[in-house]
Amino acid sequence: MIDAYGHVSLRSPRDANRYYIARSIAPERVQLEDLMEYDLDSRALDAQGRESVRERFIHGEIYKHRPEVMAVVHNHSPSVVPFTVTDVPMRPLFHMAAFVGEGLPNFEIRDVQRGTDLLIKTPQLGDALAKKLGPKPAALMRGHGAVVVGENLPRAVGRSVYLEISACMQMQALLLAGDKGKITYLDAAEVKASNPVQDYGRAWPLWREKALARAKAERR
Amino acid sequence: MIDAYGHVSLRSPRDANRYYIARSIAPERVQLEDLMEYDLDSRALDAQGRESVRERFIHGEIYKHRPEVMAVVHNHSPSVVPFTVTDVPMRPLFHMAAFVGEGLPNFEIRDVQRGTDLLIKTPQLGDALAKKLGPKPAALMRGHGAVVVGENLPRAVGRSVYLEISACMQMQALLLAGDKGKITYLDAAEVKASNPVQDYGRAWPLWREKALARAKAERR
Amino acid sequence: MIDAYGHVSLRSPRDANRYYIARSIAPERVQLEDLMEYDLDSRALDAQGRESVRERFIHGEIYKHRPEVMAVVHNHSPSVVPFTVTDVPMRPLFHMAAFVGEGLPNFEIRDVQRGTDLLIKTPQLGDALAKKLGPKPAALMRGHGAVVVGENLPRAVGRSVYLEISACMQMQALLLAGDKGKITYLDAAEVKASNPVQDYGRAWPLWREKALARAKAERR
Amino acid sequence: MIDAYGHVSLRSPRDANRYYIARSIAPERVQLEDLMEYDLDSRALDAQGRESVRERFIHGEIYKHRPEVMAVVHNHSPSVVPFTVTDVPMRPLFHMAAFVGEGLPNFEIRDVQRGTDLLIKTPQLGDALAKKLGPKPAALMRGHGAVVVGENLPRAVGRSVYLEISACMQMQALLLAGDKGKITYLDAAEVKASNPVQDYGRAWPLWREKALARAKAERR
Numbered sequence: 006m007i008d009a010y011g012h013v014s015l016r017s018p019r020d021a022n023r024y025y026i027a028r029s030i031a032p033e034r035v036q037l038e039d040l041m042e043y044d045l046d047s048r049a050l051d052a053q054g055r056e057s058v059r060e061r062f063i064h065g066e067i068y069k070h071r072p073e074v075m076a077v078v079h080n081h082s083p084s085v086v087p088f089t090v091t092d093v094p095m096r097p098l099f100h101m102a103a104f105v106g107e108g109l110p111n112f113e114i115r116d117v118q119r120g121t122d123l124l125i126k127t128p129q130l131g132d133a134l135a136k137k138l139g140p141k142p143a144a145l146m147r148g149h150g151a152v153v154v155g156e157n158l159p160r161a162v163g164r165s166v167y168l169e170i171s172a173c174m175q176m177q178a179l180l181l182a183g184d185k186g187k188i189t190y191l192d193a194a195e196v197k198a199s200n201p202v203q204d205y206g207r208a209w210p211l212w213r214e215k216a217l218a219r220a221k222a223e224r225r
Numbered sequence: 226m227i228d229a230y231g232h233v234s235l236r237s238p239r240d241a242n243r244y245y246i247a248r249s250i251a252p253e254r255v256q257l258e259d260l261m262e263y264d265l266d267s268r269a270l271d272a273q274g275r276e277s278v279r280e281r282f283i284h285g286e287i288y289k290h291r292p293e294v295m296a297v298v299h300n301h302s303p304s305v306v307p308f309t310v311t312d313v314p315m316r317p318l319f320h321m322a323a324f325v326g327e328g329l330p331n332f333e334i335r336d337v338q339r340g341t342d343l344l345i346k347t348p349q350l351g352d353a354l355a356k357k358l359g360p361k362p363a364a365l366m367r368g369h370g371a372v373v374v375g376e377n378l379p380r381a382v383g384r385s386v387y388l389e390i391s392a393c394m395q396m397q398a399l400l401l402a403g404d405k406g407k408i409t410y411l412d413a414a415e416v417k418a419s420n421p422v423q424d425y426g427r428a429w430p431l432w433r434e435k436a437l438a439r440a441k442a443e444r445r
Numbered sequence: 446m447i448d449a450y451g452h453v454s455l456r457s458p459r460d461a462n463r464y465y466i467a468r469s470i471a472p473e474r475v476q477l478e479d480l481m482e483y484d485l486d487s488r489a490l491d492a493q494g495r496e497s498v499r500e501r502f503i504h505g506e507i508y509k510h511r512p513e514v515m516a517v518v519h520n521h522s523p524s525v526v527p528f529t530v531t532d533v534p535m536r537p538l539f540h541m542a543a544f545v546g547e548g549l550p551n552f553e554i555r556d557v558q559r560g561t562d563l564l565i566k567t568p569q570l571g572d573a574l575a576k577k578l579g580p581k582p583a584a585l586m587r588g589h590g591a592v593v594v595g596e597n598l599p600r601a602v603g604r605s606v607y608l609e610i611s612a613c614m615q616m617q618a619l620l621l622a623g624d625k626g627k628i629t630y631l632d633a634a635e636v637k638a639s640n641p642v643q644d645y646g647r648a649w650p651l652w653r654e655k656a657l658a659r660a661k662a663e664r665r
Numbered sequence: 666m667i668d669a670y671g672h673v674s675l676r677s678p679r680d681a682n683r684y685y686i687a688r689s690i691a692p693e694r695v696q697l698e699d700l701m702e703y704d705l706d707s708r709a710l711d712a713q714g715r716e717s718v719r720e721r722f723i724h725g726e727i728y729k730h731r732p733e734v735m736a737v738v739h740n741h742s743p744s745v746v747p748f749t750v751t752d753v754p755m756r757p758l759f760h761m762a763a764f765v766g767e768g769l770p771n772f773e774i775r776d777v778q779r780g781t782d783l784l785i786k787t788p789q790l791g792d793a794l795a796k797k798l799g800p801k802p803a804a805l806m807r808g809h810g811a812v813v814v815g816e817n818l819p820r821a822v823g824r825s826v827y828l829e830i831s832a833c834m835q836m837q838a839l840l841l842a843g844d845k846g847k848i849t850y851l852d853a854a855e856v857k858a859s860n861p862v863q864d865y866g867r868a869w870p871l872w873r874e875k876a877l878a879r880a881k882a883e884r885r
Contacts, residue, residue, distance in 0.1 A: 120854030194340030414560030
């Protein structure tokens with residue numbers, strides 16, 4: 006779900022006004038020494054010459070607005086991008102992505118600034134995105150991707166994975182059903198019943214193991 | 226076909242009132258010591274502190290209703306889920322998935338209980354699913370995935386694999402044929418002729434070999 | 446393109462009335478000792494207890510009808526199967542699969558025998574398929590897959606690979622163009638100009654290398 | 666994005682009238698000793714019996730027309746080919762492929778020569794393609810693939826990768842939006858703002874690392 010340009014951050018468990026994100030390299034290549042610490046204005050505390058991610062304001066501004074959020078994922082999820090450029094809303098149809106049913110806003114950067122390269126390169130754009138996100142688990146970003154949050158890292162990552170899968174399933178269901186067909190989405194009670202429990206606890210150790218094995222294999 | 230949340234069970238070859246299923250971890254990570262034994266009410270016989278799969282009632286209740294079934298697979302087959310939320314039935318168009326032609330019921334959990342998280346977490350839900358499955362080789366589960374059974378493990382796994390492939394092919398055939406186009410499905414005689422012989426005997430050793438090689442590579 | 450049930454045969458370079466095909470195991474697992482020799486009536490010459498592929502009549506009967514053919518591939522090409530069950534013909538739109546423009550017949554087994562499991566299990570069915578194929582480079586098989594031939598092994602395998610890719614591209618082009626849109630297919634002169642030269646000479650060593658590397662990695 | 670038939674060339678950093686391209690083998694198999702040097706008329710300077718890529722005129726003729734171009738990629742990008750055979754233009758909807766918004770011409774070889782095998786096998790065809798490309802970052806090639814250029818190698822490769830991804834996203838967006846739906850493409854100002862900065866600097870080291878690791882793994 007995360008290509009070379011996605012990034013993942015963690016709020017510091019020791020200081021709610023700090024967060025960690027890797028320097029500007031592809032996520033798959035990140036090593037411990039690439040992690041940098043920032044304050045919530047996204048100023049590096051000890052840069053040591055390392056290049057900061059330009060879109061770090063996505064993270065800092067969301068941590069400001071959402072005290073319960075401990076992890077933020079930004080990605081270019083390929084099946085989600087088509088939804089960001091159409092009027093078709095993502096809707097919940099797969100129980101593993103029931104959080105979609107909370108309603109995912111679509112951030113149109115033009116509402117804040119025209120003629121950009123679509124990147125969240127300033128505190129102002131980060132703040133606007135965080136406001137658009139509001140209390141939701143994720144927001145689409147028009148022509149760009151998505152931002153996904155969680156009260157812990159596995160939840161933010163798991164939601165990213167299943168957001169992509171859900172988008173793909175919804176496209177297929179829409180094609181199958183056709184113009185006149187009916188799709189049974191999760192209803193409000195089902196969305197409510199699904200969300201508190203979902204920490205992707207079975208998947209997380211597997212994803213972690215696979216990522217580490219791949220990293221190790223590639224570095225041999 | 227089986228993501229981190231799928232699970233596979235086997236009826237005990239020694240006692241038809243017992244079945245084996247791994248503790249609650251991703252299928253790819255399962256080791257011998259993770260296998261747990263259950264009675265058909267899905268009570269663990271010797272848990273040793275291991276966490277049971279919450280949806281084990283799928284397995285226990287099906288083993289109660291279907292004495293000939295020796296293996297049960299539950300999955301979130303990505304091309305099958307779109308069918309579970311539309312009115313388009315899966316139909317047989319690929320000889321490797323001729324069993325689709327026996328008719329696959331779609332289990333709507335709302336018919337039993339409203340406002341769930343769609344999980345089969347109780348004996349009652351498992352029983353309702355088993356009744357919906359009836360004598361069929363598989364049942365879809367709305368917004369969730371599928372359950373697939375077999376008189377032996379390769380048959381249940383093979384049917385799971387080809388159910389996914391068949392769903393994908395059917396979506397493509399429907400798009401190709403369009404609203405007015407005709408699709409040639411397997412007819413009743415072809416379905417009947419195909420099913421008794423299909424034990425996926427060529428594929429099984431390959432799948433097994435690949436799974437073991439991958440597991441080994443990841444653990445190195 | 447070749448799942449566990451595909452098979453590849455070679456006419457003997459020493460005796461035009463003999464061909465080689467592996468015993469009934471998945472193609473990826475084939476070792477030298479699995480190769481069996483057959484006459485054109487598909488009788489094993491020295492079986493040594495090895496199980497013959499049930500559908501070997503595809504190969505023997507085609508070698509009878511097509512003296513110039515030196516290799517035959519049978520597969521369940523996933524993007525080709527949807528074409529086999531609709532009235533939409535495969536057409537040439539990608540220069541690497543220009544041979545599609547020679548016209549690929551679609552074998553309907555029901556025209557020969559009703560109520561089968563769709564397998565080519567008898568000389569009669571093999572003969573009917575070979576006649577349907579006629580002088581063409583490939584034939585679709587309804588609800589089943591395809592058979593692809595070549596004057597050498599790389600050509601038969603290369604055509605199989607690009608038949609799948611071409612099918613996938615054609616589905617996408619049809620969706621893009623919509624009901625009223627126009628698709629520019631290769632014209633007859635382009636098909637003619639493309640075909641004599643295509644032996645997939647750049648791809649073959651790569652495919653071979655990758656297959657051997659994978660086989661080796663899986664057996665370690 | 667580059668199958669066995671794609672190729673990548675580099676203008677010589679020492680002599681603007683020379684370029685390097687590998688001999689005619691699949692890109693994944695290229696070793697240092699496979700690199701050959703050509704003048705801009707695509708004559709090999711020191712062939713040493715190595716076979717030249719037949720379509721090298723794509724490269725030589727573009728280097729003649731575009732002095733700023735330092736790298737050229739030719740590929741058979743599978744999601745791009747469907748656009749080459751329809752009247753649906755590729756349009757920019759993903760910021761990583763904003764360059765699509767500069768307008769990508771579609772080269773119809775029939776406008777130059779009828780009855781070809783679609784290959785750019787002569788200086789005349791190369792020249793016509795280069796003229797069709799004009800000042801653009803890429804051109805589609807009808808029924809064949811695309812050619813992509815850049816002021817450096819990572820830019821040409823990065824554009825190739827994201828051209829494929831953008832094509833795939835656009836097909837999905839068109840399906841989602843349907844006949845009457847609206848798609849928000851990048852506007853002219855967004856395209857302009859995006860392009861100067863895009864050198865795929867985060868992805869390049871990752872792609873390089875992965876390609877080398879795979880090459881190494883396959884050769885062990």
